[in-house]
Amino acid sequence: MNTKHLLMAAVIAAALPLSGHVLAQHAPPAQEKGPNTADAMLHALTVTYPNPYRAMDAADVKAVLDRVLGYLDAVTPAELINKDSHAPIAKLDKPDPDAVLKPGDFRLTSYEWGVTYAGMLAAGSATGDQRYTDYTVKRHQLMADLTRLYLPVVQADKANAHAPIKSFLNPHALDDAGALCMSFLKAQQAGIKVDYSQLVPICGTFVTEKEYRLKDGTLARGGPGADGQPKMRPLANTLWLDDMFMGVPTIALMGKRTGDAKYYDDAARQVLQFSRRMFNPQLGIYMHGYVEGMRDHPELHWARANGWALMAMVEVLDVLPKNHKQYKAVEAQFRAHANGLARYQHKDGLWHQLIDRPDSYLETSASAIYTYAIARGVNRGYLDKEMFGPMANLAWNAVAAKVNAKGEVEGTCVGTGMAFDPAFYYYRPVSTKAAHGYGPVLLAGAEIIEMNRKFKFGLNDSGLMYQGAR
Numbered sequence: 209m210n211t212k213h214l215l216m217a218a219v220i221a222a223a224l225p226l227s228g229h230v231l232a233q234h235a236p237p238a239q240e241k242g243p244n245t246a247d248a249m250l251h252a253l254t255v256t257y258p259n260p261y262r263a264m265d266a267a268d269v270k271a272v273l274d275r276v277l278g279y280l281d282a283v284t285p286a287e288l289i290n291k292d293s294h295a296p297i298a299k300l301d302k303p304d305p306d307a308v309l310k311p312g313d314f315r316l317t318s319y320e321w322g323v324t325y326a327g328m329l330a331a332g333s334a335t336g337d338q339r340y341t342d343y344t345v346k347r348h349q350l351m352a353d354l355t356r357l358y359l360p361v362v363q364a365d366k367a368n369a370h371a372p373i374k375s376f377l378n379p380h381a382l383d384d385a386g387a388l389c390m391s392f393l394k395a396q397q398a399g400i401k402v403d404y405s406q407l408v409p410i411c412g413t414f415v416t417e418k419e420y421r422l423k424d425g426t427l428a429r430g431g432p433g434a435d436g437q438p439k440m441r442p443l444a445n446t447l448w449l450d451d452m453f454m455g456v457p458t459i460a461l462m463g464k465r466t467g468d469a470k471y472y473d474d475a476a477r478q479v480l481q482f483s484r485r486m487f488n489p490q491l492g493i494y495m496h497g498y499v500e501g502m503r504d505h506p507e508l509h510w511a512r513a514n515g516w517a518l519m520a521m522v523e524v525l526d527v528l529p530k531n532h533k534q535y536k537a538v539e540a541q542f543r544a545h546a547n548g549l550a551r552y553q554h555k556d557g558l559w560h561q562l563i564d565r566p567d568s569y570l571e572t573s574a575s576a577i578y579t580y581a582i583a584r585g586v587n588r589g590y591l592d593k594e595m596f597g598p599m600a601n602l603a604w605n606a607v608a609a610k611v612n613a614k615g616e617v618e619g620t621c622v623g624t625g626m627a628f629d630p631a632f633y634y635y636r637p638v639s640t641k642a643a644h645g646y647g648p649v650l651l652a653g654a655e656i657i658e659m660n661r662k663f664k665f666g667l668n669d670s671g672l673m674y675q676g677a678r
Contacts, residue, residue, distance in 0.1 A: 235669050251670065258556050259605040261672060263665040266657045270335050272608045273653045277331070277340060279615025280324070280646060283313035286350045288372065303357045305370040313641060316347050317376045319454060320643035322387025326394050327650025333398075334654035341400075348395060348402045351376070355406045377410065382419055382427065382454035385411035390523070393461040408465070415458045416471065422447075422500055425474070426481045427455045445500035448626055452482050453516035457523035464527040475524050476534035482517070483541050492548015493563050497626040506628045509563045512621060512644065515577030518545055522581045525590060539590055546591055549578055550599060557606025561621060562633050569638070572610045572619035576648035579603040583655040587662060594674040597665055601672060604656045607649060612640075620645035 235251055238244075255261070287310040288297040297307055309316060314324075325344040332341035351373060358371035366378050379385040389411035396404050420431035422445060429441035429448055438444035456478045463471030486494045488507060494517050496510040521542040528535050552563045558570040559578060583600040585591035610618045620642040627633065664675040 255670070259602075259609050261602075261605070262667070263601045263660045263672070264605060264608065264656065266335070266661065269604070269608070269653045269657050270337070272611050273331050273335065273340075273650060274337075275611055275613070275615035276617070276646060276649055277328075277343065277615070280314075281339075281343060284316060284321075284347075285310045285312050286316065286347045300353070300357055303361045303371070307372055309372045314643045314646075317351065317373050317384075317388065318643060319383045319387035320647060321347075322389070322391045323647030324643075324650065325388075325391035325647075327647040327654070329391070329394060329398060329400075330654035331650045334657040340650075344391070344395060345400055345402060348392065348400070348404075348407075352403050352407055355410070359406060359410070379411065379414045379418075381429075382415065382451055385414045386451075386454040386458050389415060389458040390461060393458065393465060397461075397464070412458065412462050412465075415455050416462055416474070419455060424481060425477060426485075427451050427478060428500070442626055443499045446626070447482065447485060447498040447500070449482065449486055449494050449496050449498075449510075449513035450516045452479065452520040453523075456520045460524045460527045472528055472532055473534075476528060476532065476538050479521055479524060479538050479541060480534065487541070487545070489544065491564060492544060492551060494545070497628070508628070508630060508633060510624070510633055511559050511561050511563050511571050511574030512577070512624070514545070514549070514563060515574040515581070515648070518542070518549070518581040519577050521545070522584050522588075522590070525588065526584075542585065542590055546582055546585060546596065549582075550595070553599060553603065554606075557602040557604075558619075561636070562630065565630070565634075568634050570619065571621050571638070572607060572617055573621065573642070573645040573648050575603055576607045576617075576645065576652045579607055579652035580648060580655050583652070583659045587655065587659050593663055597659065597663055597674050598672045600656065600659060601665055604652055607652055610645075611649060616640035617642075617645035617649050 238248065288300065288307050289295060289310045290297060291306050291308040297304070300307060314321060325347065328340045328344040332338060354371070354373050355377065358373070359377055362369045362371050362374060362377040371377055375384045376388060389408065392404050392407050392411070395402065396408070420428055422428045426447065429446045429451070430439050430444045433439045456475050459471050459478065460475035463469065463475065485498045488495065491509070493509045494514050495505060495507040496513045498505055521538060524538055525542060528538060549559065549563070552559055554560065554570055558572065558575040560566055561568040561571045579600055582591060582596050582603070586593045586596050586600060612618055618640055619638050620640070621636045621644070622639050622642045623644070624633070624636050662678060664678055665672055666675045667673070668675070
């Protein structure tokens, strides 16, 4: 570095305020005197990254989230219409069998929208923008109103009754209840003024008491069908990694709501029993499906299912008492998984559809979930900020690039069952109408705002590094 460069660096350094964090560093000047060699400044060449190589500031993150909010608010009406005439129904005083939710791009009572409601609450908290919170409140309120009217009707005739939200009022699987229940419990804890007194018992009771389990209590898909034969989902006694998220955070949150330690015990046990069967400690990632009684399991490490597992653990750690006997085991499992995922992050920030197969496509929803869970792990102290903070920022910048000008999330794998062959996962389509991407993007952006508000990340000799607490 010549005299001119040294003088400029000194002037810039003198102009910057000292604030307790380390300022961006540059390589030290050469000690030898004389003219610079041809390679002297190569380390400082401008690099063209496909996405911004920096910690995105809160205003830039919010601009991305605002596009998502604008799109979703326009295409998910919280309104009722007549199913035949499509005429709007302004108010219901009694259950109308012809009333349905006005169709939009996404269903208001899907498990994906349970994640979206939680994401809107997180975005409202992180940005201070009430519009995000109002999005969730409006739709939760509609569900509460419809439950009050239609629950007696559905309970009286579960097979034949009609209701706009029947899949929630009469759940048959974790997908019908678990993620929605998580959003209700989070909203209730945040002080949202919606009457959840009917909503939570419906979904909470289903998740904690009615969903099928293996003999050791692990949530599973299967159980006896109406004909007395085992349900094949897709085989009897099948574990889907997805169900760590579809059920376990709600179980843990029920512990916080009731103060009953049995829910904490169950939530921790679920994490560890899923992990014992499905986590590969050498690779640091989970297989997607496991069938009790099979001797061999093809390990297909589907990205979004790994996201659900990672998210489940960070949500459980949020409410599990630190003195719980399994707290350290759950935290250790979360750290092992995060470290495993770190090995597979693509150079531009995302992760592959099959995590350890780099010829599979880069997938957005899983990458957004990892961004959220890793940033939350940093914020909560479960993960080292020095290692995982830059990783989360790189991931967020890549995820943000997948939100188009309309606010749609691109590159999200559509709904996916379970299979034992790679072709199934390689060729799953992607679509902006895949609902799985929106909640994770909102959660990720909100958590990145919180992380970069708490810690400073900046360039140190051209690399993005942790630079201290703010």
